[in-house]
Amino acid sequence: MTIPHYQLSVTVNVEKTLAMRKRVNEKLGKSDVKVSVNDFIVKAIASACKRVPTVNSHWMDTYIRQFSNVDVSVAVATPSGLITPIVFNADSRGVVDISKTVKELAQRAKDGKLQPQEYQGGTVTVSNLGMYGITMFNAIINPPQSLILACGGLQEQIIVDENAPNGFRKAQFITFTASADHRVIDGAVGAQWMAAFRDNLEDPANIIL
Known part of the structure; x- marks a missing residue:
């Protein structure tokens, strides 16, 4: 890869997102829709891009194009290779709408x-x-985009909790690694974006603000 890039990793406590996902799915009841953690991740990415808009840009060789809408490409493995169908305007869509769209796009991609x-x-x-x-990994930037976020799986960790009987308890975490184009996103800006993204998953009320 010729893109001058760097990686940033953060391990996020996703307990509140998992709890909200459970409540949403309970409200949906017997409908065909069941939201996934990935649907919340897509929404959290879009929300973080609105808070740190420099990330939502393309490198166009002679200039940088920044977008007002956030169109999230979702990597899907198909029999013929990787493809990235797009959830358009993810920043202005709800998690249930995103969930329906991702499932439909993924199925059509596989077909x-x-x-x-x-x-x-x-x-x-x-x-x-x-x-x-997978615990964590580094993904390759999808040019002319400037950032790709790699998501690992749920991991249990022991955390300090003064309210727990033993003073500690288990919690659920996910490690995320962003690969960023340094020509567009300085390290400090990338770190600000990761902090916004982490905030969105540690307290998913942020994604509706």
């Missing part, structure tokens, strides 16, 4: 039925290998 405009473009990408038992 080879996506139109080019549905996977070419996007302003930022997410790649999730957590379902394969």
Whole structure:
């Protein structure tokens, strides 16, 4: 890769996101829709891009193009290779809407039925290998985008909790690694974006603000 890039990793306590996911799915009841952790991640990415908009940009060789809408490319493994269908305007969509869209796009991607405009473009990408038992990994930037977020799987860790009987308890964490184009996103800006993203998952009320 010729892009001058760097990686930033953060391990996030996702207890509140898991609890909200459970409540949302309970409200949905017997409907066909069941939201996943990945749906919340897509929304958290979009929200973080609105808070730190420099990340939501393309490197165009002679200039940088910054986008107002956040179109999240979601990496999907298909029999013929990796493809990245796009959740357009993810910043202005709810988690249930995102969930329906991702499932539909992923199925059509696996069936080879996506139109080019549905996977070419996007302003930022997410790649999730957590379902394969991966703890963390580095993903390759999807040019001309400037950032891709790699998501590991759920990990149990022991944390201090003064309210717990023993003073500690188990908690659920996920490690995320962002690969960023340094020509567009300085390290400090990348760190600000990761902090915003972490805040969104540690307290998912942030994604509706």
